[in-house]
Amino acid sequence: MPAVWVFVEQEGDGPTSLGLELLAKGRELGDATVVLLGPGSDEVFSILGDHGARAVLHLDGGDRLPSGPVAAALADRAGSDPPELILMGQAYNDRDIAGRLAARLGVGVLSNASDVRLTGGGVETDHEILGGTQIATASASQGPYIVLARPKSFVAEAVGGDAPTIEKLELPDIGAAEGRITETHVEEREGPQLGEASIVVSGGRGLGSADAYELVERLGKQLKGATGATRAIVDAGWVPYSKQVGQTGKTVKPEVYIACGISGAMQHLVGMKDAKTIIAINKDADAPIFSIADLGVVGDVHKVLPKLIEALESR
Amino acid sequence: MNVIVCVKQIPDPATPYRLEEGTNWLIRPEEQILDDTDRYGVEMGLQLVEPSGGTVTVVSMGPAGSGQGIRQALAMGADDAILIEDTSLRGSDALTTARVLAAAVGRREFGLVIAGTESTDGYSGVVPQMLAEILDVPALTYATKVEVDEGSVTIHRQTVAGYDVVTSSLPAVVSVTAGVVEPRYPTFKGIMDAKKKSIETLSMGDLGAERAPEQLVLSIVDAAERTAGRKIEDDGDAHEAIVALLAERKVI
Ligand SMILES: Cc1cc2nc3c(=O)[nH]c(=O)nc-3n(C[C@H](O)[C@H](O)[C@H](O)COP(=O)(O)OP(=O)(O)OC[C@H]3O[C@@H](n4cnc5c(N)ncnc54)[C@H](O)[C@@H]3O)c2cc1C
Ligand SMILES: Nc1ncnc2c1ncn2[C@@H]1O[C@H](COP(=O)(O)O)[C@@H](O)[C@H]1O
Numbered sequence: 001m002p003a004v005w006v007f008v009e010q011e012g013d014g015p016t017s018l019g020l021e022l023l024a025k026g027r028e029l030g031d032a033t034v035v036l037l038g039p040g041s042d043e044v045f046s047i048l049g050d051h052g053a054r055a056v057l058h059l060d061g062g063d064r065l066p067s068g069p070v071a072a073a074l075a076d077r078a079g080s081d082p083p084e085l086i087l088m089g090q091a092y093n094d095r096d097i098a099g100r101l102a103a104r105l106g107v108g109v110l111s112n113a114s115d116v117r118l119t120g121g122g123v124e125t126d127h128e129i130l131g132g133t134q135i136a137t138a139s140a141s142q143g144p145y146i147v148l149a150r151p152k153s154f155v156a157e158a159v160g161g162d163a164p165t166i167e168k169l170e171l172p173d174i175g176a177a178e179g180r181i182t183e184t185h186v187e188e189r190e191g192p193q194l195g196e197a198s199i200v201v202s203g204g205r206g207l208g209s210a211d212a213y214e215l216v217e218r219l220g221k222q223l224k225g226a227t228g229a230t231r232a233i234v235d236a237g238w239v240p241y242s243k244q245v246g247q248t249g250k251t252v253k254p255e256v257y258i259a260c261g262i263s264g265a266m267q268h269l270v271g272m273k274d275a276k277t278i279i280a281i282n283k284d285a286d287a288p289i290f291s292i293a294d295l296g297v298v299g300d301v302h303k304v305l306p307k308l309i310e311a312l313e314s315r
Numbered sequence: 316m317n318v319i320v321c322v323k324q325i326p327d328p329a330t331p332y333r334l335e336e337g338t339n340w341l342i343r344p345e346e347q348i349l350d351d352t353d354r355y356g357v358e359m360g361l362q363l364v365e366p367s368g369g370t371v372t373v374v375s376m377g378p379a380g381s382g383q384g385i386r387q388a389l390a391m392g393a394d395d396a397i398l399i400e401d402t403s404l405r406g407s408d409a410l411t412t413a414r415v416l417a418a419a420v421g422r423r424e425f426g427l428v429i430a431g432t433e434s435t436d437g438y439s440g441v442v443p444q445m446l447a448e449i450l451d452v453p454a455l456t457y458a459t460k461v462e463v464d465e466g467s468v469t470i471h472r473q474t475v476a477g478y479d480v481v482t483s484s485l486p487a488v489v490s491v492t493a494g495v496v497e498p499r500y501p502t503f504k505g506i507m508d509a510k511k512k513s514i515e516t517l518s519m520g521d522l523g524a525e526r527a528p529e530q531l532v533l534s535i536v537d538a539a540e541r542t543a544g545r546k547i548e549d550d551g552d553a554h555e556a557i558v559a560l561l562a563e564r565k566v567i
Contacts, residue, residue, distance in 0.1 A: 065481055067444060067454055090440070092474060096456055099409075099444025108408045108530050111439040128538060130332060136339065136535050142528035148441075179453040179483035182469075187477040199566055223566065235494040241459075241473055248433060256566050258557075273541055277564050279557055285546070292541045295560050299549025308554035312567065315558075 002030035002118050003083040005057070005074075005144075007094055008048065010038025017195065018089045020051050020156035022149060026087050027052035027159070029118050033083070034164070035059065035074065037066060037093065046163055051156065053164045059171060065179030066093055069171035071100035077169060078105065082144045085118060090150045102146050110138055113149045123147070131266025132273055151195065152251045152274075187240050192226050194243065198255045199225030200275070202245055203233065204268075206261020206282060206301055210238035215305040216260055222312045228252065230268050246271035261301045264289025281305070316369040316426035316463065316485070318360040320393065321416055321446070322353035324377055324384030325436040332436070339532035340406045341436060343377070349384035352431035354391070354498035355491050360429050361392045362496060363463055370394040372423060376404065376415050382514065389509035390501035396512070397422075401519040403526070409437075410527035413445030418522040420450065427468060428488045432457055443490040453483035456490045 006026035008019030015023075015036075026032040034053040036044065039060055048056055057077065059070055074097070078086075086101070088094040090112055102109045110116075113125040114135075123145040127136045194200065201223065203216040213233070220227040228245040229238070245252055247267040257275035262268060264280070264287055272278070273292055280293035281304050290296040297304055324347035326332060333342045349357075360371040373388045376399040385396050397419050404415065420428055428450070433440035447454030458470035459478060469482040473492060501509070547553055561567045 065453065065455070065483070067456075068448075071448065092457060092472075095440050096444050096454060099413075099441035100448040100454065102410055102441070103413060103445040103448035106410075106527065108410045108527050109439065109441050110530065111409070111441060124533065129535070133538055133540070134535050135538050137533045138530060139533055140528065140530050175451075176484060177447070177451050177453050179455055179481050179487075181472075181479045181481050183480035184474075185477040185479070223561070231493070237494070240477075241492075242475065242477070247438065256561065256564055277560070278541075279560065281553075285548075290546055291543050293546075294544035295556060296543070296546035297549055297553040297557065298546060299553050303551075304549055304553055304557075307551075308557055311554050311558050315567065 002085065004030040004032050005035050005083045005086045006032050006053070007035045007037070007086070007088040007097070009093060010036060010040065010044055013041060013043050014047055015044060017156060018091055018151045021151065021154040022087050022089055023048070023051045023053060024157045025116065025149070025154040029085065029116070033057060037061060037070060045166060049161045049164045050158045052159045052161050055165045055167065058166055058168045061171065063181045064171065065181060067096035067100050068174045068177045068179065070097050071104055072172050072174050073169045074101050075104040076172070078144060084143055084145065085116070085123065086144050086146045087116065088146065088148050090148045094148060098146050098148055105144065107142050107144060107146060108140055110140060110145065110147045113147050114153045116147050116149060128270055132270045150251055152253050187242055189242070191221065191224070194226040194228055194245070194250050194252060197226035199223045200228050200245070200252050200254045200272070201225055201258045201260065202228035202230070202262060202272070203260045204230040204262035205232045207233070212302065213238055215301065215309070218309050219258065219305060222309055225254070230262055259289050259293070260305060262289055263287050264292070316364060316367050317424055318364055318369060318371050319420050319423060319425045319428045320353070320356045320360045320371060320373050320388070321428065321430040321442070322357065322373045322375050322384070322388050323350040323434050324348065324375060324380065325350045325434065328435055334535065338406060339535055343380065345380045347380050347384050349387040350431065350435050352433065352435055352493060353388070355493055355495050356429040356431055357388045357391050357393055358496045358498040359461055359491050363427065363461070369426070372397060374416055374419050375399070376412055379516065385514060386509050387501065389512045390505040391499055392505060394512065396514040397517060398514055399517045399522065403519055408527055408530045409439040409441045410445055413442050413449060414524040414527065415522060416442070417446050417449040418524040419517060420446070426485045427463065428486070430488065430490045432490045432492050443488050447488035450486070450488065453487045454490070455481050455483060455487055458489050458491045459495055461489055461491065461495065
């Protein structure tokens, strides 16, 4: 069985959902060792074991910016006995560590993968390109292969494994490349998480103003769903980045996705086109979003949304 | 303090992108524009040197073409440019790009290297981090705010939950998100001045950077296409069709 390292971050008392998705794939491809970043706990280790991790390499960054020291520690650990594949997610710390680690090891990174296969010595990755209209299959010529997979590419699965063995890796001194985290700010959030919600209501520039996002929030609340946004209105400062859906934001796969005043740029579509049902409201009959909508309403969000919210309230 | 900004010339995203037969590399026309993502970096660089009076140099790797994208950055106010063009660099992956950029950056004295978080045409999203590792400096990434003070840099680093305040000594690499600053539009004077500014063109031979192990695009196939469903014109009752569909899907 090929050795596979799977990068998992700890969030509160558990692993992130992205980490567990990656672990499901890693376990399918080989002998999965989790590289855990976070304080660690018996609870986290046991969840990782339950999801099929045989071993855990545990790194705790504390207030150190993780990318530098974690990449150094992993490069060192990989030196004597490198894994065939290092599977990470298309996410902030993953990208930072992958970039630095790859530069140290002198190998490339296969970014934005939607699937990965080991082919007996080689690797193949699939990538959605040109707005998800085509799938490119890529390969790298030298291992260890470092792959960044998009969130929601794989399905997390508990398989009832034993407690993994734990090896604590010390973070080395990296001199001038060191960075420190001096403060952490958490934005308030209500309702289900965007990545997990079964209904997502998103708004775009067609709402016309930051105030009009309230319509999206009211509809989201009425449907007990989460609210999302396009990058256009995140950049405009109407809503926080945590709501961004798309290539550089979150990937969502809800039962129903309602796009309000969203044109349907390819960078947005790659983050939501796998929703089971897509409903779009846009006043431009030729908006690209209509080409993937199950129900397209050509209309003004300021007229349709208030009526829709009212109709749902009175049900 | 001198700032170096990594900028990419890309085919206009408003035009359909085409791939070269055989290699599946992106076809790059003669006329390329400055990647919108990198306008934020140029603006950030200009704002950071204003108080101290340093210089802003843009560095770009790729086919020069008409050089229009580079001129855009110079017209905004960057002082000069380094362009690395070499046919052997076609189809470069992120690590080769980072090695080449690092070799070019290493020829100058700098306090800060600024990059975008991901390019519009390649979006590997790892070039800035690789560059930092090769230069052996910190990578302060996904910045929504940047402040420089006497030998140190502090940013707001975007996180899933909100943001962290992260700090390090200089020199450092910072990657900036769109929205970190409002990029200025070139003035007429800026455009005229840009014509006189220096663009140093380098090849692989000048830099001595080594290509990374090769990555290949093996094949391209059409993705399963999602087809359009029903489209209705709102005549005042369109919300009823939405309610009916939500009920049919059993989510209400
Ligand atoms: C590298 C890169 C990464 C990116 N990543 C992302 C990403 O992760 N997520 C993302 O979303 N975007 C991303 N983008 C941006 C993307 O290209 C688009 O610019 C963005 O999605 C457009 O947002 P929008 O639909 O809100 O705005 P617009 O494109 O301006 O569309 C607004 C729509 O609203 C409609 N409208 C106007 N008024 C009304 C009304 N009263 N009622 C109904 N409809 C109305 C208009 O007809 C129009 O179709 C990225 C871009 C780049 C270059
Ligand atoms: N060929 C290049 N020339 C100059 N800068 C680049 C190049 N490729 C990437 N970059 C920089 O790295 C950032 C991220 O790009 P990428 O990692 O390709 O998504 C870009 O916004 C640029 O600042």
